[in-house]
Amino acid sequence: MRDFVRxxxxxxALVAAIGFGFWIGSSAVDALIxxxxxxxxxxxxxxxxxxxxxxxxxxxVPERVPDGFGSWHAVFMTLYRxxxxxxxxxxxxxxxxxxxxxxxxxxxxxVVVLDEHDRIEWLxxxxxxxxxxxxxxxxxxxxxxxxxxxSFHTYMKSESFSQPLVLKFSQPNERVLxxxxxxxxxxxxxxxxxxxxxxxxxxxVHRDFVANVSHELRTxxxxxxxxxxxxxxxxxxxxxxxxxxxxxxxEQSRRMQSLVEDLLILSRLENSPKNLVSEKVDMRDMLxxxxxxxxxxxxxxxxxxxxxxxxxxxxxxxxxxxxxxxNLVSNAVRYTPEGGxxxxxxxxEGDKLVFSVSDTGIGIPREHIPRLTERFYRVDRGRxxxxxxxxxxxxxxxxxxxxxxxxLDIVSEPEKGSxxxxxxxxxxxxxxxxxxxxxxxx
Numbered sequence: 001m002r003d004f005v006r007x008x009x010x011x012x013a014l015v016a017a018i019g020f021g022f023w024i025g026s027s028a029v030d031a032l033i034x035x036x037x038x039x040x041x042x043x044x045x046x047x048x049x050x051x052x053x054x055x056x057x058x059x060x061v062p063e064r065v066p067d068g069f070g071s072w073h074a075v076f077m078t079l080y081r082x083x084x085x086x087x088x089x090x091x092x093x094x095x096x097x098x099x100x101x102x103x104x105x106x107x108x109x110x111v112v113v114l115d116e117h118d119r120i121e122w123l124x125x126x127x128x129x130x131x132x133x134x135x136x137x138x139x140x141x142x143x144x145x146x147x148x149x150x151s152f153h154t155y156m157k158s159e160s161f162s163q164p165l166v167l168k169f170s171q172p173n174e175r176v177l178x179x180x181x182x183x184x185x186x187x188x189x190x191x192x193x194x195x196x197x198x199x200x201x202x203x204x205v206h207r208d209f210v211a212n213v214s215h216e217l218r219t220x221x222x223x224x225x226x227x228x229x230x231x232x233x234x235x236x237x238x239x240x241x242x243x244x245x246x247x248x249x250x251e252q253s254r255r256m257q258s259l260v261e262d263l264l265i266l267s268r269l270e271n272s273p274k275n276l277v278s279e280k281v282d283m284r285d286m287l288x289x290x291x292x293x294x295x296x297x298x299x300x301x302x303x304x305x306x307x308x309x310x311x312x313x314x315x316x317x318x319x320x321x322x323x324x325x326x327n328l329v330s331n332a333v334r335y336t337p338e339g340g341x342x343x344x345x346x347x348x349e350g351d352k353l354v355f356s357v358s359d360t361g362i363g364i365p366r367e368h369i370p371r372l373t374e375r376f377y378r379v380d381r382g383r384x385x386x387x388x389x390x391x392x393x394x395x396x397x398x399x400x401x402x403x404x405x406x407x408l409d410i411v412s413e414p415e416k417g418s419x420x421x422x423x424x425x426x427x428x429x430x431x432x433x434x435x436x437x438x439x440x441x442x
Contacts, residue, residue, distance in 0.1 A: 317403075320400045
């Protein structure tokens, strides 16, 4: 500013000196003409630079700011610095806005920005997935017209957003969402949605688990308690009655013991490290042991046989594998009528290794197969309890199979039997430490 004033004063002093010189050396008229010519030149100079400024203002690009002369050069340089600074600030703000938008796009929760009238201003892809919204069509529409659940309308009208609202959606997919509104300025609000479908399922499973454990324990405890009360009331005067009650009490005690043992096994499997200790498992020896156990459980009521087996061994945890395979064998014995056949198999299928147990038992209806590995799930509760099952065997098998990165395949047909197969990947293949054919020849 000072430079501009100084330049202006110098120019005015110069014009005055020229006019005064013409006045002294010639006449007042010549002095007036000279001053007029200087003023006209100055006016043309400023009009030219004003025209440059107006032309630049139509397309204000920092790189095209005119150079100018004299005081206009200082004006244009100041303008250039200001425009350059504004451009840099705008670029920074744009980058910050893009980062915020990218962060919102990448959030695992749904985010919807609402204006003062609860119209949608912006939403991220997860909100689209959660609530079935459309990013193009629904922007500008009232959210209440798009989510028509009465509980959500009540939540919006209550204006009490300290606690989230749980909503269940069936479209586009069945899911449970936790919804919460967060006011973030005087007019706008954020609608946050979180998918808690899996959490709800886990909580339901836990509730069912506690209820099932209580139910499973209540029956034997009631039986044992009733027998004890009867014995207490009648005293020791009837030894025959006591001898009649003791086997029943022992049976119920064994049932409770089996249930507790299976629960402890499940707990140990769930809480043990995922990286299990692996060893080479002699599968021929394992199958021989399973055959003996099956025959002992069958007591001659079934035909127990073994298909020709591959000589390959298996990398895994021997104790856990024995527990899983033993559960499959015992289930086959329990649910196969007398005279039926149970077949054990250990074979190669391409690059896979498969252990399977087949039976000619009662079979399982197709609709029950997906739920067989749930805890305490039984196709026929009465028949399961009568066969001595705890309802946890296949749940244990599922955990052990998962820990070995294998899969459990179930093929069954009512009245025709079932085949339970554990399929291991090629990475579990192990060469035997000795040649089984040489041992058989010896």
